[in-house]
Amino acid sequence: xxxxxxxxxxxxxxxxxxxxxxxxxxxxxxxxxxxxxxxxxxxxxxxxxxxxxxxxxxxxxxxxxxxxxxxxxxxxxxxxxxxxxxxxxxxxxxxxxxxxxxxxxxxxxxxxxxxxxxxxxxxxxxxxxxxxxxxxxxxxxxxxxxxxxxxxxxxxxxxxxxxxxxxxxxxxxxxxxxxxxxxxxxxxxxxxxxxxxxxxxxxxxxxxxxxxxxxxxxxxxxxxxxxxxxxxxxxxxxxxxxxxxxxxxxxxxxxxxxxxxxxxxxxxxxxxxxxxxxxxxxxxxxxxxxxxxxxxxxxxxxxxxxxxxxxxxxxxxxxxxxxxxxxxxxxxxxxxxxxxxxxxxxxxxxxxxxxxxxxxxxxxxxxxxxxxxxxxxxxxxxxxxxxxxxxxxxxxxxxxxxxxxxxxxxxxxxxxxx
Amino acid sequence: xxxxxxxxxxxxxxxxxxxxxxxxxxxxxxxxxxxxxxxxxxxxxxxxxxxxxxxxxxxxxxxxxxxxxxxxxxxxxxxxxxxxxxxxxxxxxxxxxxxxxxxxxxxxxxxxxxxxxxxxxxxxxxxxxxxxxxxxxxxxxxxxxxxxxxxxxxxxxxxxxxxxxx
Numbered sequence: 281x282x283x284x285x286x287x288x289x290x291x292x293x294x295x296x297x298x299x300x301x302x303x304x305x306x307x308x309x310x311x312x313x314x315x316x317x318x319x320x321x322x323x324x325x326x327x328x329x330x331x332x333x334x335x336x337x338x339x340x341x342x343x344x345x346x347x348x349x350x351x352x353x354x355x356x357x358x359x360x361x362x363x364x365x366x367x368x369x370x371x372x373x374x375x376x377x378x379x380x381x382x383x384x385x386x387x388x389x390x391x392x393x394x395x396x397x398x399x400x401x402x403x404x405x406x407x408x409x410x411x412x413x414x415x416x417x418x419x420x421x422x423x424x425x426x427x428x429x430x431x432x433x434x435x436x437x438x439x440x441x442x443x444x445x446x447x448x449x450x451x452x453x454x455x456x457x458x459x460x461x462x463x464x465x466x467x468x469x470x471x472x473x474x475x476x477x478x479x480x481x482x483x484x485x486x487x488x489x490x491x492x493x494x495x496x497x498x499x500x501x502x503x504x505x506x507x508x509x510x511x512x513x514x515x516x517x518x519x520x521x522x523x524x525x526x527x528x529x530x531x532x533x534x535x536x537x538x539x540x541x542x543x544x545x546x547x548x549x550x551x552x553x554x555x556x557x558x559x560x561x562x563x564x565x566x567x568x569x570x571x572x573x574x575x576x577x578x579x580x581x582x583x584x585x586x587x588x589x590x591x592x593x594x595x596x597x598x599x600x601x602x603x604x605x606x607x608x609x610x611x612x613x614x615x616x617x618x619x620x621x622x623x624x625x626x627x628x629x630x631x632x633x634x635x636x637x638x639x640x641x642x643x644x645x646x647x648x649x650x651x652x653x654x655x656x657x658x659x660x661x662x663x664x665x666x667x668x669x670x671x672x673x674x675x676x677x678x679x680x681x682x683x684x685x686x687x688x689x690x691x692x693x694x695x696x697x698x
Numbered sequence: 699x700x701x702x703x704x705x706x707x708x709x710x711x712x713x714x715x716x717x718x719x720x721x722x723x724x725x726x727x728x729x730x731x732x733x734x735x736x737x738x739x740x741x742x743x744x745x746x747x748x749x750x751x752x753x754x755x756x757x758x759x760x761x762x763x764x765x766x767x768x769x770x771x772x773x774x775x776x777x778x779x780x781x782x783x784x785x786x787x788x789x790x791x792x793x794x795x796x797x798x799x800x801x802x803x804x805x806x807x808x809x810x811x812x813x814x815x816x817x818x819x820x821x822x823x824x825x826x827x828x829x830x831x832x833x834x835x836x837x838x839x840x841x842x843x844x845x846x847x848x849x850x851x852x853x854x855x856x857x858x859x860x861x862x863x864x
Contacts, residue, residue: 305841317724318723318724318766324727325852328852328856329852329855329856329859330855330856330860347724352725354724355724358724358725401765402765403764403765403789417765417789418765418789419765419770419789419792419793419796420767421767421793421850421851422792422796422851424852424855425851428859429855429858433842467759467762468711468758468785471759471787471788499762499763501759501788556711641715641720641723641764642720642721643720643721660713660715660763660764662715662716663716663740664715664716664719664720664739665715665720667720667721669716
């Protein structure tokens with residue numbers, strides 16, 4: 281009998297069945313149901329179902345993060361509806377304006393643990409795989425169904441394995457790894473699949489870097505993505521968790537439909553060109569491209585190590601284009617303030633925003649003008665993503681974005697670090 | 699029942715940001731308001747000219763990117779009867795089922811048609827026919843088909859929670 285993948289084990293656990301194979305359809309009860317500013321719309325659907333009460337108020341987390349603080353009256357009304365809904369239903373976890381981005385906050389709060397399953401009304405719910413959890417995105421109606429019934433059908437996905445070996449050079453990060461993988465896989469190689477990472481290259485990635493990998497596998501179509509949790513992850517969770525957990529690991533003889541290997545030693549900084557996250561080139565191919573705005577933040581790259589990288593580049597410098605920095609959470613912002621990172625960034629000319637998603641999907645706090653070019657640490661650069669269709673977006677690591685902000689043109693950070 | 703449908707033909711990797719832009723996601727909630735912005739950043743001709751019963755015929759990975767369900771609602775309330783694609787992004791596929799809009803996988807059909815061409819949907823035979831051929835509609839798992847048959851996930855939940863009500 282062949283072994284089981286992580287996805288097979290995790291979904292069997294979430295469905296309360298002894299075993300599952302790829303292709304099985306299971307009714308899954310997630311450990312956490314995650315939503316954000318879309319929760320008002322979800323509550324409207326919930327009311328239309330005729331259900332009176334959410335089944336598991338203690339398993340629901342709602343984070344106000346997509347447009348915070350409210351930029352318009354309509355956004356404010358949306359937030360007000362959510363607060364009222366949370367109060368009515370006794371929902372256990374509401375994270376207010378400024379607490380941070382949902383995927384970051386649930387990790388900091390210890391609300392999702394290794395081996396557990398989170399379903400989120402957000403396509404980047406794959407992010408939770410950095411803790412060894414199963415995270416998958418669902419639609420709004422499905423989140424309403426989860427609130428009402430506690431269950432949702434899931435097809436157990438086939439899995440692909442990505443083995444990383446070696447160690448990244450200075451100025452190269454997990455973001456460059458993710459972009460390089462997307463370039464190799466293209467936008468559909470992981471469609472409907474579990475992406476399961478392996479290899480000694482993972483241990484060399486900091487805890488702040490690791491989430492970038494499962495987060496960005498959404499851009500290859502992944503249903504979920506997984507990193508095997510190690511002692512560093514367990515130590516991170518120990519002061520945060522409020523319940524026990526059992527980590528899950530794929531069996532050595534688990535069946536994968538595809539196997540990929542990447543060596544980290546020789547990787548250079550990468551840049552995704554507009555308008556696809558997998559249209560990737562080494563930074564050296566796009567040096568000199570003018571940019572009018574640089575943005576460091578998002579669930580992909582708004583953590584402390586990302587801000588440290590930016591500060592390392594910008595210490596004693598002065599930016600020549602707009603630089604917007606938005607920490608992924610209040611915890612990150614506070615740590616950055618205490619380390620003097622915010623001092624360095626503000627002195628270099630950065631504008632610092634309230635923790636949240638910022639301009640990533642075109643809501644507010646840094647919408648480019650038509651014709652302006654942005655370089656961003658985010659995960660998506662589709663046409664119109666940041667608010668207007670004719671404002672191209674390049675994606676890169678915090679090192680590349682910070683270095684580019686100094687010159688107002690795309691710059692290889694290794695030149696600044698040298 | 700056999701019905702004829704006018705096609706809107708698109709390529710690969712059409713993402714939800716261009717089907718329904720993120721800048722509207724927390725301010726528009728009425729289906730007709732949402733439909734007015736359908737495909738706004740990809741094909742500005744679509745929303746003003748789409749007619750009830752029209753179908754989308756697209757390439758691989760239709761609906762990739764954000765999970766926003768309005769990228770299905772926008773097309774449904776614009777009158778789109780079917781979405782045919784070489785493949786679908788997974789959340790988009792689920793959102794179609796949940797909105798009661800049939801997603802059909804026919805690889806490469808978009809390369810044989812042009813916007814304005816017509817195709818025939820034969821519900822009994824379970825086929826799509828064009829001038830180039832007849833294509834079977836792949837069956838869905840019974841539990842998933844049941845959601846479509848109910849008209850979507852919301853009507854299915856309503857049946858469950860409103861049972862016994864007059």
